[in-house]
Amino acid sequence: MKLAMIGFGQAGGKIVDKFIEYDERHGSEIVRSAIAVNTAKADLMGLKHIPQDKRVLIGQARVKGHGVGADNELGAEIAEEDIDEIQGAIDSIPVHEVDAFLIVAGLGGGTGSGGAPVLAKHLKRIYTEPVYGLGILPGSDEGGIYTLNAARSFQTFVREVDNLLVFDNDAWRKTGESVSGGYNQINEEIVRRFGILFGAGEVSKGQEVAESVVDSSEIINTLSGGGVSTVGYASEDVEPRESGGLLSRLRGEDSDDDLDTAHTTNRITSLVRKAALGRLTLPCEIEGAERALLVMAGPPRYLNRKGIERGRKWIEEQTGSMEVRGGDYPVRGSDFVAGVILLSGVTNVPRIKELQQVAIEAQDNLDEIREESEENLSSLVNDDADELESLF
Numbered sequence: 076m077k078l079a080m081i082g083f084g085q086a087g088g089k090i091v092d093k094f095i096e097y098d099e100r101h102g103s104e105i106v107r108s109a110i111a112v113n114t115a116k117a118d119l120m121g122l123k124h125i126p127q128d129k130r131v132l133i134g135q136a137r138v139k140g141h142g143v144g145a146d147n148e149l150g151a152e153i154a155e156e157d158i159d160e161i162q163g164a165i166d167s168i169p170v171h172e173v174d175a176f177l178i179v180a181g182l183g184g185g186t187g188s189g190g191a192p193v194l195a196k197h198l199k200r201i202y203t204e205p206v207y208g209l210g211i212l213p214g215s216d217e218g219g220i221y222t223l224n225a226a227r228s229f230q231t232f233v234r235e236v237d238n239l240l241v242f243d244n245d246a247w248r249k250t251g252e253s254v255s256g257g258y259n260q261i262n263e264e265i266v267r268r269f270g271i272l273f274g275a276g277e278v279s280k281g282q283e284v285a286e287s288v289v290d291s292s293e294i295i296n297t298l299s300g301g302g303v304s305t306v307g308y309a310s311e312d313v314e315p316r317e318s319g320g321l322l323s324r325l326r327g328e329d330s331d332d333d334l335d336t337a338h339t340t341n342r343i344t345s346l347v348r349k350a351a352l353g354r355l356t357l358p359c360e361i362e363g364a365e366r367a368l369l370v371m372a373g374p375p376r377y378l379n380r381k382g383i384e385r386g387r388k389w390i391e392e393q394t395g396s397m398e399v400r401g402g403d404y405p406v407r408g409s410d411f412v413a414g415v416i417l418l419s420g421v422t423n424v425p426r427i428k429e430l431q432q433v434a435i436e437a438q439d440n441l442d443e444i445r446e447e448s449e450e451n452l453s454s455l456v457n458d459d460a461d462e463l464e465s466l467f
């Protein structure tokens with residue numbers, strides 16, 4: 076599947092940058108175009124792969140290239156005011172060659188949190204291609220203001236996109252790690268999962284076309300209907316053996332017989348269970364998910380239809396949904412088999428409820444402090460008996 080990716084804010088830019096790196100490493104060709112948008116000049120300069128002319132600095136008149144300091148209302152205002160500058164960069168995208176837009180943003184900050192929903196609304200008005208969001212939830216240790224930003228942005232972003240894929244930093248945070256080192260690893264996890272998912276619909280020349288290969292329309296159909304999505308992943312190392320030449324086929328090395336079919340099937344079904352029941356990008360109850368897509372990636376000889384069919388049926392049972400698609404993503408020469416499950420339209424998500432609860436508390440606290448603040452300042456500055464007079 077070919078995407079036009081727009082990284083909004085620091086986290087968004089860094090993750091899109093990583094997607095490009097992933098694409099180059101795997102030849103998956105999912106990033107057809109990439110753009111970074113930010114209010115902070117330094118963040119844009121720190122990117123490695125997004126071309127210089129695709130980095131858009133907005134809000135210069137308001138914040139002079141220094142970012143919005145986690146004020147997402149200001150982030151949204153600036154995005155609206157400077158939407159033409161962003162559109163200028165988007166105009167350079169050959170939109171007829173992309174299957175969808177993907178806007179990536181950290182929802183806890185200011186620029187991406189406020190700007191991403193504004194851009195989604197704008198793109199949906201102009202283009203017929205689907206507009207998806209990849210929203211990153213902040214860690215619960217980041218504090219009330221980040222949680223409040225994320226809760227408000229989440230609500231707005233879901234409404235404005237065709238589907239919001241969510242990744243929760245909180246579920247992936249490791250203790251005892253430096254923040255930047257931690258993010259680097261987390262970002263690798265993000266692109267691995269979404270890279271396989273979106274790469275599945277983009278089997279390029281020279282790669283095997285399997286019997287039941289996943290097509291980008293299956294990804295689009297799974298995401299259509301809107302709402303919130305989460306992704307599960309599990310992998311197992313296998314022996315990479317480059318074969319498929321005439322000689323090896325004559326020797327019978329590339330036939331299915333040399334791999335135990337039952338073993339291959341069992342590996343696939345066990346990976347499907349691990350992917351669905353393990354850590355999801357957004358932890359939630361999978362029962363009740365409206366639609367799902369299973370992608371099995373790996374060397375063709377380690378994929379079989381029976382395994383995928385069983386895995387698909389198992390997901391149907393677990394989710395209670397009859398709309399579960401499944402297929403292969405054959406990757407020659409790969410040294411692992413991976414199962415990726417996209418669960419779309421999930422609604423039983425305790426983490427979101429918890430986030431909203433903390434956000435409401437943070438909002439009440441902010442309102443209270445703001446109300447009291449004027450009174451407190453006045454009692455500090457003015458003497459009790461009001462004997463002093465200001466200069467002017």
Ligand SMILES: Nc1nc2c(ncn2[C@@H]2O[C@H](COP(=O)(O)OP(=O)(O)OP(=O)(O)O)[C@@H](O)[C@H]2O)c(=O)[nH]1
Pocket residue numbers: 083084085086087089090114115118142143144145146180181182183184185186187188211212213214217221244258259261262
């Ligand atoms: N997964 C991941 N999350 C990140 C990364 N950097 C920041 N975040 C998260 O994203 C949130 C928003 O941070 P930024 O993207 O830096 O904020 P911004 O959109 O640039 O907005 P301002 O800095 O307020 O102008 C943070 O609260 C973190 O939860 C990253 O590299 N990876």
